Amino acid sequence: EEQEEDVLRELRLFLRNITERLSLDRRFKAFTKPVDIEEVPDYLMVIKKPMDLSTLLTNIDQHKYVTVGEFMADADFIWKNALEYNPDSDPMDRNIRHRACALKDTVRAIIRDELDEDFERVCEEIRESR
Numbered sequence: 001e002e003q004e005e006d007v008l009r010e011l012r013l014f015l016r017n018i019t020e021r022l023s024l025d026r027r028f029k030a031f032t033k034p035v036d037i038e039e040v041p042d043y044l045m046v047i048k049k050p051m052d053l054s055t056l057l058t059n060i061d062q063h064k065y066v067t068v069g070e071f072m073a074d075a076d077f078i079w080k081n082a083l084e085y086n087p088d089s090d091p092m093d094r095n096i097r098h099r100a101c102a103l104k105d106t107v108r109a110i111i112r113d114e115l116d117e118d119f120e121r122v123c124e125e126i127r128e129s130r
């Protein structure tokens, strides 16, 4: 009903705000757009579910997420993919992994600090009702 759409509208505002703040953080520039498959031809052989911040934003606008948990599951692919594809000891890989870990920690800190548990519970009730 209308109240449910009001909740989901507020969810999308919250998720857009998080995603835009992450996209503005210079540490996370490599995560803002999909990995360029022309530049990295074997990427899709290694990484089964590519994800990036611009795709998160598109998904939000397409009403893909009904809970914060669903959003976090996709956001987690961004840093997990980076750790998986860039495992080597060279400085480039290490720098990417450091930023991937910073992204993981930053998403979790924002949600811990800014998500009301009761709000997420209301979103989960809506999800289960659909």
Ligand SMILES: O=C(C1CCC1)N1C[C@@H]2C[C@H]3C[C@@H](O)[C@@H](O)[C@]2(C1)O3
Pocket (backbone or CB within 6 Å): 030, 031, 035, 036, 039, 040, 081, 082, 085, 086, 092, 096
């Ligand atoms: O995994 C990634 C992104 C970094 C976080 C996501 N890439 C795979 C390639 C390996 C490494 C070097 C560049 O060739 C560049 O193409 C990529 C992009 O970084």
